[in-house]
Amino acid sequence: MTKTTKNNMITYIMVILLFVIMQTLVSTGNVSSLLQGLLVPLCAYIILAVSLNLTVGILGELSLGHAGFMCVGAFTSAFFSKCMADTIPVAGLRYFLALLIGAAAAGICGILIGIPVLRLKGDYLAIVTLAFGEIIKNIVNILFIGRDANGFHFSTTDSRSLGLLPDGEVIINGPQGITGTPKDSTFLISVILILITLFIVLNLIHSRSGRAIMSIRDNRIAAESVGINITKYKLMAFSISAALAGIAGVIYAHNLATLTAQPKNFGYNMSIMILVFVVLGGIGNIRGSIIAAIILTLLPELLRSLSDYRMLIYAVVLIVMMLFNWSPKAIEWREKYMAKFKRSKKEV
Amino acid sequence: MALLEVNNLGISFGGLRAVNEFHLKIEKGCLYGLIGPNGAGKTTVFNLLTGVYKPNEGVILLDGENIVGKKTIDINKAGIARTFQNIRLFKDLSVKDNVKVGLHNHYKYSTLEGIFRLPKYFKTEKAMDEKAMELLSVFDLDKEADLLASNLPYGKQRKLEITRALATEPKLLLLDEPAAGMNPNETQELMETIRFVRDEFHMTILLIEHDMKLVSGICEELTVLNFGEVLAEGKASDVLNNPEVIKAYLGE
Numbered sequence: 001m002t003k004t005t006k007n008n009m010i011t012y013i014m015v016i017l018l019f020v021i022m023q024t025l026v027s028t029g030n031v032s033s034l035l036q037g038l039l040v041p042l043c044a045y046i047i048l049a050v051s052l053n054l055t056v057g058i059l060g061e062l063s064l065g066h067a068g069f070m071c072v073g074a075f076t077s078a079f080f081s082k083c084m085a086d087t088i089p090v091a092g093l094r095y096f097l098a099l100l101i102g103a104a105a106a107g108i109c110g111i112l113i114g115i116p117v118l119r120l121k122g123d124y125l126a127i128v129t130l131a132f133g134e135i136i137k138n139i140v141n142i143l144f145i146g147r148d149a150n151g152f153h154f155s156t157t158d159s160r161s162l163g164l165l166p167d168g169e170v171i172i173n174g175p176q177g178i179t180g181t182p183k184d185s186t187f188l189i190s191v192i193l194i195l196i197t198l199f200i201v202l203n204l205i206h207s208r209s210g211r212a213i214m215s216i217r218d219n220r221i222a223a224e225s226v227g228i229n230i231t232k233y234k235l236m237a238f239s240i241s242a243a244l245a246g247i248a249g250v251i252y253a254h255n256l257a258t259l260t261a262q263p264k265n266f267g268y269n270m271s272i273m274i275l276v277f278v279v280l281g282g283i284g285n286i287r288g289s290i291i292a293a294i295i296l297t298l299l300p301e302l303l304r305s306l307s308d309y310r311m312l313i314y315a316v317v318l319i320v321m322m323l324f325n326w327s328p329k330a331i332e333w334r335e336k337y338m339a340k341f342k343r344s345k346k347e348v
Numbered sequence: 349m350a351l352l353e354v355n356n357l358g359i360s361f362g363g364l365r366a367v368n369e370f371h372l373k374i375e376k377g378c379l380y381g382l383i384g385p386n387g388a389g390k391t392t393v394f395n396l397l398t399g400v401y402k403p404n405e406g407v408i409l410l411d412g413e414n415i416v417g418k419k420t421i422d423i424n425k426a427g428i429a430r431t432f433q434n435i436r437l438f439k440d441l442s443v444k445d446n447v448k449v450g451l452h453n454h455y456k457y458s459t460l461e462g463i464f465r466l467p468k469y470f471k472t473e474k475a476m477d478e479k480a481m482e483l484l485s486v487f488d489l490d491k492e493a494d495l496l497a498s499n500l501p502y503g504k505q506r507k508l509e510i511t512r513a514l515a516t517e518p519k520l521l522l523l524d525e526p527a528a529g530m531n532p533n534e535t536q537e538l539m540e541t542i543r544f545v546r547d548e549f550h551m552t553i554l555l556i557e558h559d560m561k562l563v564s565g566i567c568e569e570l571t572v573l574n575f576g577e578v579l580a581e582g583k584a585s586d587v588l589n590n591p592e593v594i595k596a597y598l599g600e
Contacts, residue, residue, distance in 0.1 A: 200463055207462025207469065208452065208476075211441065215449040218438035225398060225432075226516050227424035227453045236459065284440075 008202045011287045012195060018294070019191045026187075035301055040255040042297045043190030044070075044248040047197045049277035049289040051244035054201055056275070057284030058210065059237040060217030061118070062126040065133030066245050067270035069106040071261055073246025074253035075140055075172070077102035078181040081254065082171055083147065085182055095184040099193075099250050106246025109136070110239035118234045133271055140261040145172040177260035178253075185254040193251060194290075197244050201286060204240065213237045280321055295321075349412060351376045351552050352520055357396060357406030366392045367576045370406070374520070374569075379546055380554045381567030381584065385596065388573040390556045391433060394522055397554075398430050399423040411519065425453060427519035431509040433528060433556075439498035443489060446497050446508055447480040450515025455479070480515070486548065487511050487541065503534040507541060514549060521545070523555040527562050535559060539566050564588055572596070 022039065025031045048070060055063045077098040088094040113132050120128055144155040148168025155161045159170045172178055204210045212233045215223040224230055253259045263269055277296060281288030299317060303310045324330050350373045357370040367389045374380045382390050395401045397408060399420040408415050415423050429450075438446050455476045457468045484490040487507045492500060497508060506526055513521055526542065527535045539562055545551050557563050563570065563584070570587040572579040580590045587593055 203463045203465060204459070207459070208448075208455070208457060208472070209459040209462055211445055211449050212452055214441055214445075215438045218440050219436045221400075222432065222436035222438065222512075223449070224420045225424060225430055225436075226450045226512060227421045228449065229421055 004206055007287075008198075008206075011198060011202065011290070014287065015191065015194055015198065015290065019187075023187070034304075035298070038297065038301060039187045040185050040190050041252060042294065043187070043194055044252040044255075045274070045277065045297055046194050046290050046293045047248040047251070048245055048274045049281065049293040050194075050197050050201055050286055051241045051248070052274050053278045053281075053284065053286055053289045054204075054237055054241040054244070056278050057282075057286075058205055058217065059213055059234060059241075061234070061238070062122065062275075063129040063238075063241075064126045064268060064271045064275065065113070065129035065131075065136075066241075066274050067266045067268065068129075068133030068136035069109060069242040069245035070249040070252065070270070071133075071136050071140060071266035072109045073102035073106040073249025074259060074266070075178065075249075075261070076105040076246075077250040078178045078253040078259050079145070079171060081182050081184070082178060082180060085180075091182065091184050094182070095189070095254065098184070098254065099247060102250035102253075103243040103246045106249065107239045107243030109246075110242025111235060114235045114238040114242075118231070118238060130268055130271070133266075133268060137261045137263075137266045140172075140177075140266075141175050143172050144170065144174050146170045175260065177258060179258045181253055181256065181259055183254060183257070185251045190251050193247055197247065198286065200240070200244070205286075209233065209236060276318070280318070280325065282325065292321075350374060350409075351378075351411060352397075352554070353407075353409040354397075355407050355409075357393070357403050357408065359392065359396060359401055359403050365576055367396065367403075370573075370576070370578060372571055372581075374552055374554060376552055377546070377550060378552055379542070379566055379568050380552075381563045381570045382554060382556045382573065383558070383563055383570060384573035384579070389576040390573055391524060392576075393573070394430060394524055394556065397423075397522065398428055424516055424518070427517075428522065429513035429516045429518035429520075430522035431506070431513055431524055431526065433524040435502075435505050435509055437497040437505055437509060437512075439496065441497060442494050443497055443500065443508055444477070444480050444484065444493040446512050447483055447515050448476050450512040451476050451479060452516075454515075454517060483511050483515055503530060503537070506530070506538065510541070510545065514545065514551070519552065521551050521553045523553060523557075525556050525558060527557060527559045535562055538562070542566055560588075 026036060048066060052063065052066045055061055080101050081094055081098045084094055117125060117128050117132065142156045144159050144162055146153045146159065146162040146164045146168050148165040150165065153162040153164060159173055162170065164170070212228045215228055216230055216233055220230060277293040278289050280296070281292030300310060300314055303313055306313060352372065352374040354370060354372040358368050359366050370393060382393065384390050392401065396403050399418050403416060406416065410426055410428065413426065415426055418426065438449060455472050457472045461468050481490055481493065484493055489504060489508060489511065492504065497505065500508060510523070527538055530538060542553060543566055546553055567584045569582065570584045571581040572587060572593050574596045579596055580587050580593050
């Protein structure tokens with residue numbers, strides 16, 4: 001087994017182990033209901049962090065619109081599930097189709113946005129993706145879609161202007177979002193989706209296309225000079241990353257009774273939170289993204305007893321972790337310590 | 349027919365005429381040198397040959413095919429590979445992966461085959477690994493295959509860049525100041541490497557260089573550029589003794 005396969009295995013096993021531990025804790029009643037409610041969103045955040053790492057760490061482009069793609073995945077899939085709730089009564093099949101639709105919609109959005117945006121670099125790209133994320137969120141907020149015997153009705157003003165027949169129902173109700181999406185996301189399914197995401201991302205990185213993507217990150221001009229199609233591979237990484245964010249959106253949407261597009265779940269706050277996971281876990285380090293997402297999602301909940309000081313401590317932990325991970329002195333110290341540790345293990 | 353034939357090539361940047369009426373003819377298997385004072389337009393010529401800049405006028409025939417107006421990647425596919433004056437490696441990839449990126453267009457499998465690890469993935473990756481190691485061992489880099497490219501010493505980074513360019517299986521190899529920043533020993537070794545590449549891979553090489561020892565040591569033919577125009581060309585020994593060249597470049 002090569003070093004990379006071993007490394008990937010460790011990541012898979014870590015996720016499975018965490019799942020087993022969490023599941024045992026839940027079944028023995030050691031987890032508060034609040035924390036239990038956080039498990040599925042946590043899985044969505046992990047997928048988001050891993051997928052954003054594909055853009056930021058592997059492709060090397062800073063994207064601040066990741067929550068926008070999650071939003072697309074969430075709303076298209078919730079729309080589908082609500083429409084099909086009667087037509088496809090089997091929850092498993094419906095959820096599977098919802099996943100495909102959510103991922104495809106977000107992926108297509110990724111391509112459409114990526115074509116103009118990926119011509120930019122660095123800070124400029126970050127700002128434009130930020131704007132696109134906000135645009136997506138705001139479009140969803142003015143969208144009214146209803147259904148009656150005559151078919152679908154669209155409007156961008158309010159639900160009355162849809163002109164529905166008395167038997168019709170409003171599916172997407174503008175700022176009130178989608179109500180009554182079937183709650184199909186379970187912890188188990190979400191963890192399986194994390195594993196699938198990891199499978200896709202890790203295998204992509206260690207393949208011909210992944211090398212091409214990383215070569216663009218490391219040196220665009222040199223990549224071009226050895227015959228790498230820059231546009232193709234940039235777009236590929238960006239749209240795969242968007243599609244995976246769409247999957248996270250599907251999980252997120254199917255865990256809520258009412259899905260609304262607010263700044264805190266699909267706005268730039270969310271995009272930046274995901275970016276914090278990625279940067280803290282190590283840019284380009286997939287396993288690190290998972291760990292950072294877990295710690296930073298659970299920390300505020302675990303600190304709940306400290307009430308007022310909760311966010312203060314959260315911020316301090318964030319700073320300390322960032323320093324520990326990234327300050328040159330800390331890295332030096334860590335490496336020295338690790339070398340010593342390895343040596344003493346050999347002597348034993 | 350010459351492998352590379354350039355006629356009447358010219359480019360202006362705004363009001364600056366960077367290259368004017370440039371011409372060049374390189375026979376297959378030749379080791380050709382392009383020299384000239386700083387700012388003479390040598391690297392601009394390289395950028396024109398590789399499609400980084402589009403010339404205002406002129407033709408570039410590679411094996412009889414006009415490559416003017418083509419994109420960099422298509423020119424690479426047509427058979428021109430280059431190295432850079434300031435080394436441009438994929439620094440966070442391993443030495444072996446750097447070469448494997450060079451092999452990108454010659455060993456193919458689709459992205460989906462890569463993600464789902466279909467049999468073709470394993471077969472092609474194995475062939476790529478073998479080819480990459482074969483190339484690396486030619487340049488004595490096989491022991492460093494798993495190091496990050498940025499951790500290589502300077503001289504070996506130069507060699508790796510040449511290896512990566514050769515991995516694209518070019519007809520013509522362009523080397524932009526390969527000896528820049530090297531000490532005399534490293535330069536000596538580099539000269540042997542370049543000559544070795546030509547003989548072993550039957551490669552045609554065009555190189556830009558400032559180091560006169562290297563130029564007079566290995567180049568068979570030379571073109572001297574001055575202020576964007578050809579000052580002299582021909583056999584290396586003749587050109588280096590040309591009084592005009594000595595005046596413009598080597599000093600009186």
